[in-house]
Amino acid sequence: MKRHWFHFSAPSTFYSLAGRMTPWFLALAVITGLISLYWGFFETPDRLGGSNPQKEYYRIIFVHVGSAWMSMWLYVVVAGWSALGLVFNTRLSYMMAVSVAPTGAIFTFLALFTGAFWGKPSWGTWWDWDPRLTSELVLFFLYVGYLALHSAIDDARRADRAAALLAIVGLVMVPVIFWSINCPDPNQCAALHQRSSMSDIDGNILFGMLGLTFAFWMYSFATSFMRVRSIILEREADTTWVAEQLQKEGVR
Amino acid sequence: MSLAEDVTTAPQQTAPSAPHLPARLEVEGLEVQRGDRRLFSNLDFMVASGELLHVRGPNGSGKTTLLRALCGLLLPQAGEIRWNGEVIRRLGEEFTRDVIYLGHLNGIKHDLTGAENLRVAAILDGDAVDDAAIWGALSRIGLGGFEDLPTSVLSQGQKKRVALARLLLTGARLWILDEPFVALDVKAVGLLESLIVAQVARGGVVIMTTHQEVALTSGTIRTLDLGVAGQPQRG
Amino acid sequence: MFRTFLVILRRDITLAMRRRTDVLTTLFFFVIVASLFPLGVGSEKEMLRFLGPGVVWVAALLASMLALERLFASDHADGTLEQMMLTPQPLSVLVLGKICAHWLLTGLPLVLVAPLIGLQYHLDGMPLAVMMLALLIGTPVLSLIGAIGAALTLGLRGGGILLSLLVLPLYIPVLVYGSGAVAVSTIDLADVQPFMALLGAFLVLALAFSPLATAAALRISVE
Numbered sequence: 001m002k003r004h005w006f007h008f009s010a011p012s013t014f015y016s017l018a019g020r021m022t023p024w025f026l027a028l029a030v031i032t033g034l035i036s037l038y039w040g041f042f043e044t045p046d047r048l049g050g051s052n053p054q055k056e057y058y059r060i061i062f063v064h065v066g067s068a069w070m071s072m073w074l075y076v077v078v079a080g081w082s083a084l085g086l087v088f089n090t091r092l093s094y095m096m097a098v099s100v101a102p103t104g105a106i107f108t109f110l111a112l113f114t115g116a117f118w119g120k121p122s123w124g125t126w127w128d129w130d131p132r133l134t135s136e137l138v139l140f141f142l143y144v145g146y147l148a149l150h151s152a153i154d155d156a157r158r159a160d161r162a163a164a165l166l167a168i169v170g171l172v173m174v175p176v177i178f179w180s181i182n183c184p185d186p187n188q189c190a191a192l193h194q195r196s197s198m199s200d201i202d203g204n205i206l207f208g209m210l211g212l213t214f215a216f217w218m219y220s221f222a223t224s225f226m227r228v229r230s231i232i233l234e235r236e237a238d239t240t241w242v243a244e245q246l247q248k249e250g251v252r
Numbered sequence: 253m254s255l256a257e258d259v260t261t262a263p264q265q266t267a268p269s270a271p272h273l274p275a276r277l278e279v280e281g282l283e284v285q286r287g288d289r290r291l292f293s294n295l296d297f298m299v300a301s302g303e304l305l306h307v308r309g310p311n312g313s314g315k316t317t318l319l320r321a322l323c324g325l326l327l328p329q330a331g332e333i334r335w336n337g338e339v340i341r342r343l344g345e346e347f348t349r350d351v352i353y354l355g356h357l358n359g360i361k362h363d364l365t366g367a368e369n370l371r372v373a374a375i376l377d378g379d380a381v382d383d384a385a386i387w388g389a390l391s392r393i394g395l396g397g398f399e400d401l402p403t404s405v406l407s408q409g410q411k412k413r414v415a416l417a418r419l420l421l422t423g424a425r426l427w428i429l430d431e432p433f434v435a436l437d438v439k440a441v442g443l444l445e446s447l448i449v450a451q452v453a454r455g456g457v458v459i460m461t462t463h464q465e466v467a468l469t470s471g472t473i474r475t476l477d478l479g480v481a482g483q484p485q486r487g
Numbered sequence: 488m489f490r491t492f493l494v495i496l497r498r499d500i501t502l503a504m505r506r507r508t509d510v511l512t513t514l515f516f517f518v519i520v521a522s523l524f525p526l527g528v529g530s531e532k533e534m535l536r537f538l539g540p541g542v543v544w545v546a547a548l549l550a551s552m553l554a555l556e557r558l559f560a561s562d563h564a565d566g567t568l569e570q571m572m573l574t575p576q577p578l579s580v581l582v583l584g585k586i587c588a589h590w591l592l593t594g595l596p597l598v599l600v601a602p603l604i605g606l607q608y609h610l611d612g613m614p615l616a617v618m619m620l621a622l623l624i625g626t627p628v629l630s631l632i633g634a635i636g637a638a639l640t641l642g643l644r645g646g647g648i649l650l651s652l653l654v655l656p657l658y659i660p661v662l663v664y665g666s667g668a669v670a671v672s673t674i675d676l677a678d679v680q681p682f683m684a685l686l687g688a689f690l691v692l693a694l695a696f697s698p699l700a701t702a703a704a705l706r707i708s709v710e
Contacts, residue, residue, distance in 0.1 A: 089327070138656050145653045152643050155287045161707040162639045166653060169635055169700055173657050176689075180660035184667055186681035235288055325569055326710050345575040353573050357566025363505045364498070375494045376574040376581075402505075 009090050011232045012241045018225040025225065029218035036062065036211030039204065061205070064114040066213040067107040068132075071139055074104030074220060078146070079171035082164030092228075094160035095235070097167065098150060099227035103220045105143035111136050131182040138177055142170045156235060274336050275301040275350075275425040275457050277322070282331035284314065284321050291317055292478060295331065302471040304452050305459040309478030315461040316356070318478065319430050322459060323353045335426070349378065352424040354432055358415040362404040366390050366414045369403065373418055389420040394440060409435045416440075419447050427451055429460040491576045495584030502561075503592050509557060513593045514600060517550035521604045532609050539608030540618065540669035546604070547597050547622060548629065548658050554593040555633040555654070556647050558585060559705070563641050569709055578705065579698035586634050586698070594626035610673070617672035617679055624686040625665040631690075631697035632657050638704035661689060 008014050040062040078097045085093035115133050116126045127133070146163055153159035183189040236242050276298065283293035291314035299305045307315050320326045322333060324340050324347065333340050340347045360369045370386045390399045393413045395406075403411055412435045419427065427448070433441050445466055448458055452471040460466075466473075503510055524542045525535060562568035562585075571581050601622050605615045636654035640646045668682035 089329075138659060141652070141656045145656065148649055148652055149639060152640070152645065152649050155710075157285060157287070158707060158710055162704065165635075165700070165704055165707060166639055169657070172696075173660075176660045177656065180663040184663050185671065186664075186685060187671070187678050237288070238290070320710075323573055325572060348573055349575040351573065353570075355566060355569065357564075357569070359566035359570040361498070361502060361561075361565060361567055363502050368501075372494060372498050373570070376491065376571065376576055378575050 009088075009092050011092050011095070011236055012239075014092055015229055015232050015245070018229050022222050022225045022229075025218045025222035029215050029222055032211055032218060033215035036208050036215055039211060040208035060114050060118045062208050062212045064111055064118055065209050066216050067114065068111040068136060069213055070216045070220065071104055071108035071111055071136065071143075074100055074107060075139065075142065075167075075174070076171065078104060079167045082167040085160065085164050086168070091160075091235070092232075094164060095228050095231045096224065097164060098160070099224045099231060100220070101143060101146055101150075101167075102227070103223050105140065105147060107216065107220075108136060108140040108143055112140060134181050135178045138181070139174070142174070146170070275455060276336055277426060277457060277459070278332075278334040278337075279322070280332045280334070282318075282321065282333065283329045284317055284326065285329045286314070286317055290329075293330070297474075297476055299457050299459060299474060301455045301457065302452055303457060304448070304466065304468060304471060304473045305457075306466075306473060306475045307459065307461045307478065308475055313478040315478055316430055319353070319428050319459065319461065320355070323351060323428055324348070325353075350424050351426040351428060352418065352422045353428045353430075354415055354418070355430045356434075358411050360403055360411060360414050363402055365400045365402055366395055366406075366417070367399045369414060370417055370421065374421060377422065379421070379423070385421060386417075389417045390414070392420060393417045393443065409437055409440065412436060413440060416444060416447075419444075419451075425456045427456060427458045427460075429458065429462075431461055431463075433462055433464045488577070488580050491580050492584045492587075495571075495581050496588050499585055499588035500591065503588070509554075510592050510596065513550050513554045514596045516553055517546050517597050518600065518604065520546040520549055521607070525607070535607075536609045536673070537670075539605060539610050540614075540666040542608065543601055543604050543618060543622075543669075544625075544662050544666040547601070547626060548655070548662060550597060551594060551626060551629040552633060552651055552654055552658075553647070554589065555630075555637045556650060558589050558634060558637045559641055560646075563709070568705070572706065572709060578702040582634065582701045582705070583694075583698040586630050586701070589634075590627050590630040594630055597626060598622045610669070613676055614669055614672045617676075618669045620683065621665045621668045621686060624683065624690050625661045628661050628686070628689045628693045629658060631693035632661075634697060634701045635704055638701045638708060641705070641708040661686070664689075 008017055040059055078101050081093045081097035081100065084090065085097065112133065115136070119128060119133075120126050146167055149166055150159045150163040153162060233242060233245075277300075278298045280296050282295040284291050295318075297305070307318060309315050317326065321328050324333075335343060335347050335350065338346075359373075360366075361372075364372070367383070367386055367390065370389065371381055371383070374381050374386070387399050390396065393416055395410060395413055395417070398406060398410065403414055406414070416432070429448075432444060436444065441464070448460075448466055449469055451458055452468055521542055524538065528534070528538065559568060562571070572578055574581075598619055601618055602615045605618050610618065633650075633654050636650050636657075639653065640650045643649060664682050664685050668679050668686070671678045671682065
């Protein structure tokens with residue numbers, strides 16, 4: 001079993017595996033995405049909330065919440081691959097981390113963007129230094145920092161390892177940073193924190209959110225695999241299997 | 253004459269520092285990448301007590317990279333480097349205590365004097381600080397009278413001599429020297445040669461890259477050619 | 488090990504003393520940045536008193552970050568850094584020595600000058616004392632965290648800007664609680680204690696982990 005696991009850690013074998021899996025992920029992403037959006041738009045109540053209900057625009061919650069979740073989970077994924085790379089010194093782990101990061105950054109941006117669109121009608125402002133939005137902004141900076149560091153270093157090996165270390169340091173700091181933003185005055189911490197419980201949400205809305213989040217996950221797999229395949233080709237350009245592969249694909 | 257495998261056994265010389273303790277560097281299956289380029293792979297060789305390894309190859313063939321990997325500054329992609337049977341990464345302090353590396357950069361602070369530089373180096377190497385020995389070394393290396401001037405006022409060759417003075421003070425058994433003769437005048441070249449010869453005679457190991465040929469009075473010279481194609485040929 | 492720490496500490500301070508400009512530029516940057524704010528937002532007394540803690544802290548952050556670039560750059564350029572990595576001493580101890588010297592030269596002056604800036608912002612008495620204490624605990628944390636960034640961006644083009652991008656998000660907790668401590672001290676001194684406790688905790692954690700992370704980052708960058 002262990003031998004089998006490390007079998008796919010060689011870029012050449014993973015390349016074909018990823019290639020076979022990508023179309024399935026894309027298909028799943030599109031299908032579940034469409035179903036969730038349909039559900040979100042047509043099967044859910046027209047108003048959200050009790051005393052001061054939000055109108056149709058609340059539906060942006062499906063994209064906003066899903067992308068915020070993805071932005072956080074994908075950061076953990078990046079840090080996870082980075083840790084694997086540093087511990088086992090496997091090139092593919094680093095390549096996976098670098099492939100996932102841009103998708104994470106996109107979701108972070110999407111969360112901020114949709115957050116602004118949600119904020120305007122409901123709070124009356126495009127931006128508010130709400131702890132959650134501020135934390136999301138900081139997460140965006142962490143992603144950008146990771147990508148910037150990786151692209152600033154010419155030597156691929158140093159770039160991989162430096163970015164990996166940064167991702168891990170970032171992951172360790174993220175709880176501290178988020179907590180300090182959410183709780184700037186330790187004297188009055190407990191009162192300010194509002195917990196929204198999942199059980200309070202209407203079943204149909206919850207289904208829409210989870211469904212779209214699943215679609216986002218499928219999309220993330222697909223794009224990460226596509227990206228890692230092109231990184232593999234680039235990095236392994238001087239090997240024979242790449243030459244054969246390109247011949248097969250009709251490039252040469 | 254000096255290129256051939258010259259196994260001349262010279263009369264036993266009394267060694268000032270550690271006499272015939274084991275000193276062996278083994279390299280097995282070494283693969284090193286620089287950027288996206290695989291510089292060499294499956295490199296095997298061994299250097300033991302009383303031997304000088306001359307690493308040769310055209311520019312860009314990875315000589316400096318190899319030497320840095322042997323010091324432990326660079327993590328190889330594959331393969332093992334063993335000092336006296338144990339992988340250097342696992343040895344840690346035991347290995348670094350036994351090796352001295354002089355690379356392209358001198359490793360001296362320009363705002364410190366020659367003596368101060370050597371003092372700091374000695375403390376960091378864990379040696380006892382002997383100011384008399386330091387001044388003596390600087391004098392022997394040809395910097396008498398310059399010991400307490402900031403090295404920024406010294407010439408390129410003189411700065412190199414400060415770096416070389418460490419060889420006079422160190423007890424390391426493995427010397428890894430990357431183009432040590434660069435910037436030295438004829439006299440300094442002769443002095444360095446004699447230092448290298450003495451180290452080999454003492455039972456130490458010297459690994460170096462140079463375009464200069466070094467003649468040994470005792471011990472063996474091995475050569476390692478890093479070819480252009482990236483596959484090394486052993487000599 | 489302590490001997491190693493001391494020799495690096497003394498070496499770095501000696502080097503800085505022989506080129507005094509580096510130390511002073513950081514200090515003047517701090518003063519200038521803090522002086523720019525009133526010019527930009529107006530000099531109304533109550534507003535300045537309200538902004539004071541935050542402004543002093545942001546200026547301290549930026550000054551500290553500017554100085555970070557020089558932490559390893561010179562040693563990297565002349566080869567002494569790789570020699571340090573080849574000594575039998577633990578690299579994290581050497582790194583801690585360098586960071587300590589760096590803080591003494593760039594962070595401590597900020598702590599000493601901050602009360603003057605505080606006066607410019609109409610803060611007085613206890614808040615000024617709290618500010619000094621918070622900076623005294625907080626600026627070493629900035630140096631420690633920043634060292635990781637400095638090690639990662641060693642020798643890169645555009646290093647300074649990249650360094651700021653990497654390090655400023657990590658500075659946020661120190662900023663929030665450091666300026667919060669001073670702000671709260673203007674209202675009720677007793678409330679300052681949890682802030683100081685948090686800052687102290689950050690310092691302890693940073694002392695424990697940062698030298699190790701920085702050493703790892705240095706090994707990656709020197710390859």
